[in-house]
Ligand code: SF4
């Protein structure tokens with residue numbers, strides 16, 4: 001499959017300001033040099049503990065947040081450049097579904113207003129009748145009923161509210177959607193329903209997803225390939241099958257060791273995580289994982305391992321894989 005989206009050396013630093021003059025004293029290095037690509041029609045899952053920079057990666061790659069450094073190419077074109085030339089084109093093609101279906105929906109607007117806002121703005125449906133028909137179509141696609149368009153967000157359950165968020169994202173006929181923990185706030189019983197709907201929509205509409213989650217069972221359900229993030233960097237990226245059957249980075253193994261393995265024939269070296277995740281303000285020198293890694297050597301605290309292809313379609317950033 002053709003390369004659809006490519007991220008190169010993406011960084012997002014947030015300044016920390018102090019004192020009456022709000023002088024910048026340091027930075028939170030939320031995303032610190034991330035590169036990967038996504039193929040058309042696939043779901044790339046991005047997994048990591050909270051604070052590892054996965055949400056910031058999603059927001060920065062679509063320029064909801066201005067990148068500190070790096071480039072993102074959408075179908076071969078740099079997004080920052082596209083935004084200068086034709087901002088509407090970027091917003092139509094690239095959408096986001098947020099984690100919190102409560103906070104991200106304006107409580108004073110009806111579903112029709114929420115979903116129709118951008119449709120009107122970009123002149124996709126003209127006139128009241130056409131807009132009404134258009135919005136009705138979109139919300140039905142997202143799993144709601146036509147009469148739901150006259151209601152307000154608080155009249156819905158969590159799962160249905162997230163369907164409003166999905167409808168809003170679908171309204172402009174995007175090609176690519178950043179799904180930022182879209183089921184994390186939902187009851188477990190609803191989660192797989194919404195995941196299945198997202199998957200069906202992907203197939204029906206030819207969508208490509210970046211799917212952010214801290215939950216390995218969710219990522220196992222939805223992803224084609226998986227990237228593991230730790231402290232602002234990707235430490236491992238490969239297909240779902242090889243991530244679960246042959247995880248190579250010690251951090252990935254630690255994450256896998258923390259879940260009960262559904263398949264007892266799959267053997268993962270158990271790695272226990274020591275201590276807490278360090279601060280992204282002054283991340284450890286060398287390998288960022290060395291303060292918690294049971295295999296760390298002297299080299300790991302001074303030299304940074306780069307993400308390298310260790311087998312076909314499997315990249316890992318760890319010195320253990322060097323030989
Ligand atoms: Fe552990 Fe060193 Fe590998 Fe980092 S490079 S994961 S510290 S062994």
Ligand code: MG
Nearest residue numbers: 054055056181
């Ligand atoms: Mg997040």
